[in-house]
Amino acid sequence: xxxxxxxxxxxxxxxxxxxxxxxxxxxxxxxxxxxxxxxxxxxxxxxxxxxxxxxxxxxxxxxxxxxxxxxxxxxxxxxxxxxxxxxxxxxxxxxxxxxxxxxxxxxxxxxxxx
Numbered sequence: 001x002x003x004x005x006x007x008x009x010x011x012x013x014x015x016x017x018x019x020x021x022x023x024x025x026x027x028x029x030x031x032x033x034x035x036x037x038x039x040x041x042x043x044x045x046x047x048x049x050x051x052x053x054x055x056x057x058x059x060x061x062x063x064x065x066x067x068x069x070x071x072x073x074x075x076x077x078x079x080x081x082x083x084x085x086x087x088x089x090x091x092x093x094x095x096x097x098x099x100x101x102x103x104x105x106x107x108x109x110x111x112x113x114x
Contacts, residue, residue, distance in 0.1 A: 013074075014070060014074055014077070015038040017069075017070060017073055018036075018038055018043060018066055018070060019036050019038065021065060021066045021069050021070065022036045022043075022045060022062060022065075022066060024065075025062055025065040025066070026047060026062075030050075031047050031048065031049045031053070031058075032047065032048040032049075033045070033047055034046040034105060035104065035105040035109070037109060046104050046105060047062075055091075055093040059093070063085075063086075063087040063091075066086075066087075067085065067086040067087055070086060071086060
């Protein structure tokens with residue numbers, strides 16, 4: 001998920017709230033959040049979901065949920081983003097396939113801050 005404009009530092013309170021909200025959203029929907037890391041302009045999320053969830057549905061769910069609550073908790077995001085969406089409509093989806101969950105988690109953790 002990409003954010004619009006310059007984002008707060010990836011280890012700040014907004015990043016921590018985003019990770020908490022991602023976990024909360026996944027739990028409420030019966031999804032398994034395997035890893036989540038933030039960067040200055042994007043978020044890496046590794047989610048296990050039943051096949052009834054399309055990648056587009058997952059992206060929309062996670063972006064909508066986090067956007068709503070982050071804007072409530074951090075009014076400066078409203079000023080920074082204006083009436084535009086907090087997240088862009090773009091997203092990247094990859095499947096685990098032959099890679100292990102551990103390999104994907106390590107990739108997400110290693111990419112933080114790049």
